[in-house]
Amino acid sequence: xxxxxxxxxxxxxxxxxxxxxxxxxxxxxxxxxxxxxxxxxxxxxxxxxxxxxxxxxxxxxxxxxxxxxxxxxxxxxxxx
Amino acid sequence: xxxxxxxxxxxxxxxxxxxxxxxxxxxxxxxxxxxxxxxxxxxxxxxxxxxxxxxxxxxxxxxxxxxxxxxxxxxxxxxxxxxxxxxxxxxxxxxxxxxxxxxxxxxxxxxxxxxxxxxxxxxxxxxxxxxxxxxxxxxxxxxxxxxxxxxxxxxxxxxxxxxxxxxxxxxxxxxxxxxxxxxxxxxxxxxxxxxxxxxxxxxxxxxxxxxxxxxxxxxxxxxxxxxxxxxxxxxxxxxxxxxxxxxxxxxxxxxxxxxxxxxxxxxxxxxxxxxxxxxxxxxxxxxxxxxxxxxxxxxxxxxxxxxxxxxxxxxxxxxxxxxxxxxxxxxxxxxxxxxxxxxxxxxxxxxxxxxxxxxxxxxxxxxxxxxxxxxxxxxxxxxxxxxxxxxxxxxxxxxxxxxxxxxxxxxxxxxxxxxxxxxxxxxxxxxxxxxxxxxxxxxxxxxxxxxxxxxxxxxxxxxxxxxxxxxxxxxxxxxxxxxxxxxxxxxxxxxxxxxxxxxxxxxxxxxxxxxxxxxxxxxxxxxxxxxxxxxxxxxxxxxxxxxxxxxxxxxxxxxxxxxxxxxxxxxxxxxxxxxxxxxxxxxxxxxxxxxxxxxxxxxxxxxxxxxxxxxxxxxxxxxxxxxxxxxxxxxxxxxxxxxxxxxxxxxxxxxxxxxxxxxxxxxxxxxxxxxxxxxxxxxxxxxxxxxxxxxxxxxxxxxxxxxxxxxxxxxxxxxxxxxxxxxxxxxxxxxxxxxxxxxxxxxxxxxxxxxxxxxxxxxxxxxxxxxxxxxxxxxxxxxxxxxxxxxxxxxxxxxxxxxxxxxxxxxxxxxxxxxxxxxxxxxxxxxxxxxxxxxxxxxxxxxxxxxxxxxxxxxxxxxxxxxxxxxxxxxxxxxxxxxxxxxxxxxxxxxxxxxxxxxxxxxxxxx
Numbered sequence: 008x009x010x011x012x013x014x015x016x017x018x019x020x021x022x023x024x025x026x027x028x029x030x031x032x033x034x035x036x037x038x039x040x041x042x043x044x045x046x047x048x049x050x051x052x053x054x055x056x057x058x059x060x061x062x063x064x065x066x067x068x069x070x071x072x073x074x075x076x077x078x079x080x081x082x083x084x085x086x087x
Numbered sequence: 088x089x090x091x092x093x094x095x096x097x098x099x100x101x102x103x104x105x106x107x108x109x110x111x112x113x114x115x116x117x118x119x120x121x122x123x124x125x126x127x128x129x130x131x132x133x134x135x136x137x138x139x140x141x142x143x144x145x146x147x148x149x150x151x152x153x154x155x156x157x158x159x160x161x162x163x164x165x166x167x168x169x170x171x172x173x174x175x176x177x178x179x180x181x182x183x184x185x186x187x188x189x190x191x192x193x194x195x196x197x198x199x200x201x202x203x204x205x206x207x208x209x210x211x212x213x214x215x216x217x218x219x220x221x222x223x224x225x226x227x228x229x230x231x232x233x234x235x236x237x238x239x240x241x242x243x244x245x246x247x248x249x250x251x252x253x254x255x256x257x258x259x260x261x262x263x264x265x266x267x268x269x270x271x272x273x274x275x276x277x278x279x280x281x282x283x284x285x286x287x288x289x290x291x292x293x294x295x296x297x298x299x300x301x302x303x304x305x306x307x308x309x310x311x312x313x314x315x316x317x318x319x320x321x322x323x324x325x326x327x328x329x330x331x332x333x334x335x336x337x338x339x340x341x342x343x344x345x346x347x348x349x350x351x352x353x354x355x356x357x358x359x360x361x362x363x364x365x366x367x368x369x370x371x372x373x374x375x376x377x378x379x380x381x382x383x384x385x386x387x388x389x390x391x392x393x394x395x396x397x398x399x400x401x402x403x404x405x406x407x408x409x410x411x412x413x414x415x416x417x418x419x420x421x422x423x424x425x426x427x428x429x430x431x432x433x434x435x436x437x438x439x440x441x442x443x444x445x446x447x448x449x450x451x452x453x454x455x456x457x458x459x460x461x462x463x464x465x466x467x468x469x470x471x472x473x474x475x476x477x478x479x480x481x482x483x484x485x486x487x488x489x490x491x492x493x494x495x496x497x498x499x500x501x502x503x504x505x506x507x508x509x510x511x512x513x514x515x516x517x518x519x520x521x522x523x524x525x526x527x528x529x530x531x532x533x534x535x536x537x538x539x540x541x542x543x544x545x546x547x548x549x550x551x552x553x554x555x556x557x558x559x560x561x562x563x564x565x566x567x568x569x570x571x572x573x574x575x576x577x578x579x580x581x582x583x584x585x586x587x588x589x590x591x592x593x594x595x596x597x598x599x600x601x602x603x604x605x606x607x608x609x610x611x612x613x614x615x616x617x618x619x620x621x622x623x624x625x626x627x628x629x630x631x632x633x634x635x636x637x638x639x640x641x642x643x644x645x646x647x648x649x650x651x652x653x654x655x656x657x658x659x660x661x662x663x664x665x666x667x668x669x670x671x672x673x674x675x676x677x678x679x680x681x682x683x684x685x686x687x688x689x690x691x692x693x694x695x696x697x698x699x700x701x702x703x704x705x706x707x708x709x710x711x712x713x714x715x716x717x718x719x720x721x722x723x724x725x726x727x728x729x730x731x732x733x734x735x736x737x738x739x740x741x742x743x744x745x746x747x748x749x750x751x752x753x754x755x756x757x758x759x760x761x762x763x764x765x766x767x768x769x770x771x772x773x774x775x776x777x778x779x780x781x782x783x784x785x786x787x788x789x790x791x792x793x794x795x796x797x798x799x800x801x802x803x804x805x806x807x808x809x810x811x812x813x814x815x816x817x818x819x820x821x822x823x824x825x826x827x828x829x830x831x832x833x834x835x836x837x838x839x840x841x842x843x844x845x846x847x848x849x850x851x852x853x854x855x856x857x858x859x860x861x862x863x864x865x866x867x868x869x870x871x872x873x874x875x876x877x878x879x880x881x882x883x884x885x886x887x888x889x890x891x892x893x894x895x896x897x898x899x900x901x902x903x904x905x906x907x908x909x910x911x912x913x914x915x916x917x918x919x920x921x922x923x924x925x926x927x928x929x930x931x932x933x934x935x936x937x938x939x940x941x942x943x944x945x946x947x948x949x950x951x952x953x954x955x956x957x958x959x960x961x962x963x964x965x966x967x968x969x970x971x972x973x974x975x976x977x978x979x980x981x982x983x984x985x986x987x988x989x990x991x992x993x994x995x996x997x998x
Contacts, residue, residue, distance in 0.1 A: 015172060022168040029161050029346060031339035038331050045314020047330040050380060053157060057373055060164055064366040 017067045021060065028056040089236040089411045094418065101419050102261060105286045105426075106268070112285030130367035131288035134295070136163065136353055137375055138218075139225030139425035142294055143398050144495030145376065149383035150397035153329030156496065158342060160376055162349025164369040173354060176517050180620045185695035188435055189355060189509055190443040193531075195699040196516040196617045197524035198610035204443035204700040206528060207509065210535045212436050212478065213543075214505025215356075217489075219432055219482030221498040222425035224490045227255035229402055229421045233414060239395065239403050250487070259483045262426055266433045266479075267472050283430065290423035295375055297420025301401050302378020304413060305385040309404070313381060320384040325392055337578030344583040348500070351507035356432075398495050429482070437474035442698025445470050450704045463648050467697065492549045500582045501542045507586060508534035511597040519601075520614045526601030534593030541570045541585035639679040642689045645705065649696050662688050761947075768811055772804035803848070817877070818947045821954045826874075828958070832867040833875055835908055835979075839899055842879030849887050855895035865901055868908055868979040874955045875979075881948040882912040882975050889916035889973070907961070907978040915972040924965050928953045952977075 027033055037052035044051070141159075148156035166174070177192070186192045189211060194204030231254070232240070250256050310316045320326035332338050386400030395403055402421070405413040446467075490498060511534075512527040547553050561569040571581050573588050606614065646655040662685065686706065693702035779797045783789065789797075820826040839861065843850075850857055886897045891914075898913040919927065928949050956963040956977050967973030 018168045018170075019172065022165055025161075025165045025168060029165075030343050034332070034339065034342070038334075040327075040330055042317065045312075045317055047317060049154060049331055053154060053161075054373070054377070057161065057164065057369075060168075061366055061369045061373060064167060064369065068366060 014067060021063055025060050091234050094233055097415055108289050109282035109286040113282035116281035128288045131291040132284045133368045134291035134371045135287050135427040135431050138428040139222045139421055140495050140499040142298060142421050142424035143225050143401055145379045146383045146400045147398035147494050148496040149379050150387055156379060158345035159349045160372040162346045163353040163372060166350050166353050167365045167369050170365055176620055180617055185691050188439045190439040191698045193512050196613055197527050198607055198613055199699045199703045200524050201447040201700040203524055203528055206531055208439040208443045211439055215432050215502050216481045216485050217498045218502035219429055220486035220490050221495050222429045223255045223259055223483055223486045225495060226258050226422055226425045229418055230254045232399055232402055233418050236406055239407055256483060259479045262429050263476055263479045266430050266475050287427045290427045294420040294424040297416045298375055301417055302382060305404055306381045309385055316381045316384050319388055326384055326387055341580050341583040344586050348503050348507055348586055351510045352503040355506050355509045433475055433478045436478045437471050440474035441470045442701055446697050446701040447704055450701060489546050489550045504542060504582060504586050505538050508593055511594045515597055517617050520618045521601055523601045523604045523606045524610055525604040526597045529600040530593040530597030533596045534589040537589035537592055545570050646689060649693055658692055772808045776801050776804045814947050818951050828871045830869055830871060833870045833872045834867050835901060836861055836865050838875045838879055841876050842883055846880055846883045849884055853887060853895055855887060855890055855897055858898045860900040866981050868981060870959045878952045878955050881952045885948060886912050886914035890914045891916055907980055909978045911974050911976045913974040918969040918971050919967040919973050920969050
């Protein structure tokens with residue numbers, strides 16, 4: 008598996024995860040008239056979920072991921 | 088401070104700055120120091136997506152629907168993850184095929200169809216015009232609002248303002264000039280407009296800073312942070328209900344349809360793509376949205392509902408609190424947001440109009456003789472600039488007549504819904520090979536008509552162009568045709584409703600019609616190139632869709648007309664370097680024949696300038712070549728079929744070889760068996776000779792009678808040995824064709840007699856009765872007497888071998904026919920089964936009897952017999968039933984029918 012393929016699979020998983028976060032029924036769990044730190048729960052949830060998604064994209068795309076993957080492969084191939 | 092002069096000064100100053108940045112960007116690109124290759128600058132330029140809609144409209148939307156503004160930005164975040172699958176492929180394909188617009192992309196995918204290109208262009212232009220008009224509206228309103236400072240007053244009724252007193256009109260003019268200067272300066276549309284991208288990236292920074300500044304001012308200046316604003320909002324019933332999503336049937340469906348819509352829009356809105364720092368764009372979207380809700384609530388808390396349009400809160404809040412410089416910054420920020428998209432959209436649309444709508448028509452009009460003109464670049468530029476003006480004016484007209492009745496976001500969403508119509512054709516086109524042009528065309532047209540029906544017509548009703556009853560009662564009073572509740576669907580909001588029906592019919596027809604229509608040859612080939620973009624990436628230059636050849640001179644003059652002389656030579660040299668290689672500067676002779684690869688390359692170069700559909704028209708006209716027809720495709724298929732046939736033949740040949748090999752192995756086995764048989768046959772007499780000789784040697788005083796008996800055995804065994812050896816030698820001679828034949832007239836009566844006398848001892852030994860039935864007069868036959876005797880001896884000894892042990896009988900009969908003499912030797916032995924009758928004449932074959940085992944002898948006798956008979960032009964066969972004895976027959980041609988034996992001798996097969 009090439010690093011590109013690995014990244015694209017992880018991103019696709021993120022896409023599915025994002026669809027889950029921003030749709031019924033998960034969304035309905037937070038659709039309550041509650042306040043957390045003085046902020047409506049729904050607003051807080053949406054921005055928090057959004058931030059989490061972006062952080063995960065950064066994590067998947069970080070340059071080290073590619074490097075480490077390649078290095079890992081080299082190590083493995085050296086073992087055999 | 089906020090006088091009209093100041094505002095205008097800063098506005099024009101800002102626009103001047105943009106011009107400067109664009110100019111510097113272009114200069115850098117020219118000297119090879121690209122500013123835009125920096126991923127952050129590129130990601131910032133993507134934020135052109137955040138238009139005036141985002142800058143002013145989000146707050147307006149949030150003030151009435153709470154989180155309803157968010158799907159527009161969550162969608163692009165999801166696209167950032169999905170981008171690797173979809174956008175990367177689209178970018179790849181566009182690069183390889185030099186595709187410059189969505190119209191070009193769809194047209195090229197479905198067989199470079201001009202029709203499809205024009206339809207997509209029309210949909211794109213009509214669909215995106217509301218989007219452009221919303222930007223003009225935002226600039227216009229914000230100017231009208233800020234110029235009345237310190238009065239806070241939101242203008243209405245734009246339609247009453249005369250065009251030449253309307254700021255929006257002049258803004259449209261300035262933007263047109265900017266677009267023409269930096270967007271349509273050169274013809275090559277695949278070139279990145281680096282200056283433009285740099286200017287847009289700069290605008291993205293300005294609008295973000297302006298918006299964040301307002302957000303911080305409202306949240307922390309006017310109020311004490313987020314908690315404070317939301318706490319106060321709880322007291323206002325209109326705001327309190329915005330804290331949650333509506334609980335009604337369609338609200339979640341609305342929500343995800345809006346997310347889906349924004350995903351499609353961000354993918355297919357006209358713009359250049361690149362996948363660099365893909366997380367930066369979502370982060371930008373998040374940042375610019377954080378303060379939307381506080382500003383919206385702050386605005387409502389400040390102004391109440393209804394008196395001031397929520398779309399202007401971003402500007403009116405600083406104004407109401409006398410923050411003049413902040414208000415000016417907001418005004419500039421809003422202008423940044425609006426102008427970026429107007430410029431990008433106008434360039435894209437004008438390219439589409441020129442390449443996919445105007446050029447194909449002009450090229451097809453024989454009276455214009457366009458294809459024969461010496462230099463077309465001026466005409467092209469003129470068309471493109473004209474399209475620029477046209478698009479901008481259409482945008483202005485829509486704003487002027489319709490725009491005032493809608494909020495910014497609802498105008499924008501109308502455009503999004505139009506752009507989403509491209510999704511089935513593009514996504515289907517790059518992942519599904521079977522998608523056809525007819526399918527794409529039907530889907531697009533159906534989707535577009537439904538879009539017009541459910542969104543555009545109602546907007547005309549609102550603007551007073553149509554009877555309001557169309558919306559409230561349905562056309563002609565038909566309730567289930569009401570444009571906002573088509574077929575009775577009432578649960579969705581207007582946009583979700585329109586998207587649902589238009590995309591449903593679009594997709595349904597796209598798939599259905601594709602499945603029921605046949606793609607043409609060129610559609611087939613394009614489908615493969617698009618769907619398998621990664622596989623064919625390197626090979627497309629060599630794909631030979633053009634058959635036949637053209638002269639290099641023709642192609643060169645064609646290129647010069649569109650690209651200019653200098654660039655033509657550069658591109659030809661580049662092609663030579665890549666495909667002919669080696670030489671530094673390949674000289675393209677004009678009378679040289681261009682191969683299909685070069686024609687293809689030329690077409691692609693032209694596609695970068697005038698779009699794939701037009702390029703195809705031009706190339707086919709100039710080169711006067713027939714594109715790949717169905718016959719050629721069949722030829723290609725035929726080649727494949729031939730390869731298959733060839734491989735079948737190979738298989739057959741190898742099967743033959745295998746069979747031959749089997750036979751060789753069998754022969755080898757038989758030969759081994761033969762050798763062991765012969766050795767055995769040789770050893771038996773040798774052993775007896777030797778043991779008798781030893782007895783005689785050890786007992787010198789042996790009785791005479793016994794002595795004679797022993798020596799008789801020795802003689803007989805030696806004869807047997809000699810016979811055997813002769814047989815092997817004869818066989819060898821016959822097989823290799825070295826037998827010396829002595830041909831004379833042979834009397835068969837004598838032959839039978841001689842054979843009988845030489846086998847007499849054998850016959851006597853087994854007490855076999857021999858009967859002869861030979862006529863008095865037997866015609867002579869030409870042949871070798873000794874060999875014929877050998878035949879008879881073989882047959883007789885064979886008969887003796889297989890005769891019944893008790894009461895053996897052999898019949899020898901000679902008969903004559905007019906042509907032949909026939910001899911038969913019949914025994915009353917065990918007989919031969921049907922299967923064995925043929926193989927007994929083959930070399931080394933011996934029939935194993937189930938009880939008696941292998942008969943004595945070398946197994947060569949009958950083979951030699953057959954060879955001898957064959958040589959004489961005769962025939963030998965056997966008739967037999969198991970248990971009934973067997974009869975061997977042979978015929979020989981008579982002497983009066985001359986057989987050219989001498990000739991035969993030389994052609995005797997040598998094995």
